Amino acid sequence: MKTxxxxxxxxxxxxxxxxxxxxxxxxxxxIIDLGLYKDGDELFGYLLQPISENFFIEGNMVNGYxxxxxxxxxxxxxxxxxxxxxxxxxxxxxxxxxxIKTLLTQPIERTELIAAKIVAMICFVIIFMLVVAxxxxxxALVLFGFGDVIxxxxxxxxxxxxxxxxxYMLAIFFSIISMVAFSSMAMFFALYFRNxxxxxxxxxxILILSTLIQTFIFGFFSDWQPFLFTYHxxxxxxxxxxxxxxxxxxxxVIFLLxxxxxFVALSVMRFKKMQITE
Amino acid sequence: MKLFKVTDxxxxxxxxxxxxxxxxHLEKGKITGLIGPNGSGKSSLIKVLAxxxxxxxxxICIENDTTSTFLELRNKSGFLIDSPALYPFLDATxxxxxxxxxxxxxLEVESLLNMVGLAGIGExxxxxxxxxxxxxxxxxxxxxxxxxxxxxxEPFNGLDPNGANDLADLLKSLNKAGKSILISSHLLRDMxxxxxxxxxxxxxxxxxxxxxETLQRExxxxxxxxxxxxxxxxxxYLKDLHAEILDNGNVVLVLCPDIIASVITKLVGLGDVPVxxxxxxxLQERYLDITK
Numbered sequence: 001m002k003t004x005x006x007x008x009x010x011x012x013x014x015x016x017x018x019x020x021x022x023x024x025x026x027x028x029x030x031i032i033d034l035g036l037y038k039d040g041d042e043l044f045g046y047l048l049q050p051i052s053e054n055f056f057i058e059g060n061m062v063n064g065y066x067x068x069x070x071x072x073x074x075x076x077x078x079x080x081x082x083x084x085x086x087x088x089x090x091x092x093x094x095x096x097x098x099x100i101k102t103l104l105t106q107p108i109e110r111t112e113l114i115a116a117k118i119v120a121m122i123c124f125v126i127i128f129m130l131v132v133a134x135x136x137x138x139x140a141l142v143l144f145g146f147g148d149v150i151x152x153x154x155x156x157x158x159x160x161x162x163x164x165x166x167x168y169m170l171a172i173f174f175s176i177i178s179m180v181a182f183s184s185m186a187m188f189f190a191l192y193f194r195n196x197x198x199x200x201x202x203x204x205x206i207l208i209l210s211t212l213i214q215t216f217i218f219g220f221f222s223d224w225q226p227f228l229f230t231y232h233x234x235x236x237x238x239x240x241x242x243x244x245x246x247x248x249x250x251x252x253v254i255f256l257l258x259x260x261x262x263f264v265a266l267s268v269m270r271f272k273k274m275q276i277t278e
Numbered sequence: 279m280k281l282f283k284v285t286d287x288x289x290x291x292x293x294x295x296x297x298x299x300x301x302x303h304l305e306k307g308k309i310t311g312l313i314g315p316n317g318s319g320k321s322s323l324i325k326v327l328a329x330x331x332x333x334x335x336x337x338i339c340i341e342n343d344t345t346s347t348f349l350e351l352r353n354k355s356g357f358l359i360d361s362p363a364l365y366p367f368l369d370a371t372x373x374x375x376x377x378x379x380x381x382x383x384x385l386e387v388e389s390l391l392n393m394v395g396l397a398g399i400g401e402x403x404x405x406x407x408x409x410x411x412x413x414x415x416x417x418x419x420x421x422x423x424x425x426x427x428x429x430x431x432e433p434f435n436g437l438d439p440n441g442a443n444d445l446a447d448l449l450k451s452l453n454k455a456g457k458s459i460l461i462s463s464h465l466l467r468d469m470x471x472x473x474x475x476x477x478x479x480x481x482x483x484x485x486x487x488x489x490x491e492t493l494q495r496e497x498x499x500x501x502x503x504x505x506x507x508x509x510x511x512x513x514x515y516l517k518d519l520h521a522e523i524l525d526n527g528n529v530v531l532v533l534c535p536d537i538i539a540s541v542i543t544k545l546v547g548l549g550d551v552p553v554x555x556x557x558x559x560x561l562q563e564r565y566l567d568i569t570k
Contacts (some may be wrong), residue, residue, distance in 0.1 A: 004380070007379060101325075101330055101363055102364065102419065104330055106381060107380075107381060107382060276330035
């Protein structure tokens with residue numbers, strides 16, 4: 001099993017697609033940082049105006065921590081898309097290249113193979129999210145320096161500088177679970193359609209639809225919200241609330257874990273019985 | 279000696295019958311040709327043997343063990359299924375090393391590449407390989423687990439005549455080294471030269487299983503072409519041999535292989551020299567009859 005996982009990781013990191021996705025993510029972060037560095041004063045002046053009118057602000061409010069939070073906030077729809085470009089490929093590329101036939105004629109079990117691929121998928125998500133976390137944070141700290149953070153979640157939240165990194169790490173850890181859940185769904189589509197593009201398009205479609213329904217916070221649609229995965233994805237922001245609502249976050253984690261288990265079980269069952277006729 | 283025996287194999291895909299009551303056996307140490315026209319079920323049968331497709335019904339008995347499974351056959355076989363399928367973003371050595379690891383084998387990859395005629399190009403990415411090179415590399419991959427049997431689906435597809443000859447030589451040498459080989463192909467004449475045993479499949483059913491010795495003993499159909507009209511004496515002689523004279527003047531005879539030479543000598547002696555002789559084996563004849 002260890003060998004299989006290492007082989008899957010080896011194939012993953014031999015593919016140009018993997019590095020392209022990393023490069024895009026880092027580039028997006030750098031663009032955001034540079035954009036804010038050059039023209040951010042006006043924007044922040046506007047954003048912080050209501051606070052400035054009521055509070056006496058001392059110190060560096062526009063700092064690297066705030067920028068890293070804003071960068072993640074800006075990209076939380078883009079990141080899942082970048083991730084599934086690679087994770088769907090882990091599964092469907094074997095069908096597209098025909099290598100699934102070569103793999104399954106080796107002395108390995110189908111369950112072992114898909115388990116190794118799932119582990120490789122999780123490893124990629126973890127590495128990708130860590131790269132995203134670092135590329136959102138480090139350049140921002142270099143360009144904007146350190147300081148306390150003011151964010152707008154259920155009102156104004158003041159995050160003191162010493163607690164920020166811990167909250168940031170927890171938010172990234174939570175996002176890893178979210179992204180594994182989304183990737184698990186995309187994995188099922190990749191195995192169902194045996195085609196990377198179809199799996200990506202359907203997953204993006206569901207992501208957009210779910211996000212769209214989530215924005216209707218009234219009437220019929222509001223009842224649906226707890227069943228939307230994007231509703232739970234967004235809970236990473238709660239780590240930046242002054243008193244972290246642990247129960248809400250635990251509920252979101254449970255939802256995401258159930259989602260992961262559901263799609264993993266469905267994918268394994270499908271793969272085990274799959275007729276490889278191509 | 280039978281290496282394995284398949285009985286009553288049935289497969290339906292999407293409601294369509296692909297294989298129907300397929301029964302055959304593979305002789306140990308022989309090259310067996312699985313012959314049939316395109317769409318006859320050759321690839322599906324091989325995929326069942328490889329464990330890629332699960333049959334609706336059917337059993338396999340490997341070396342007289344009635345409890346055998348298709349998975350056991352897969353574990354002792356090397357496969358090449360359809361077109362060569364390797365990782366294009368890896369080079370030849372990386373591809374083979376990857377499959378060595380999967381098979382838990384520590385092999386000298388370079389010697390494998392030498393064996394299939396790919397020496398010195400181990401560091402070339404597979405995406406830059408020609409079809410023939412990919413085919414050879416796939417065969418190298420199928421040899422990694424040192425399998426007792428090689429099962430190859432249309433290995434001559436996409437190869438130029440030289441490449442096909444090289445591959446045939448390679449398969450013969452592997453067979454001499456003790457490997458049993460099952461090759462599916464629609465190229466009847468190539469298979470007749472290469473194989474010792476023949477299985478003909480048509481519309482998902484096995485219609486013939488025969489070995490080369492039996493075929494060589496059986497009567498052959500020959501078609502003689504003469505430049506001029508045949509003389510009366512030769513005509514009478516041919517009629518005694520139950521020859522069929524075609525409208526175009528060609529003569530069709532069914533003869534025991536032992537007397538073909540004496541018949542030709544007699545015709546030459548009578549002054550009627552055939553300018554061409556086409557020989558159809560029983561296999562070719564039956565194959566053509568079946569697939570007409």
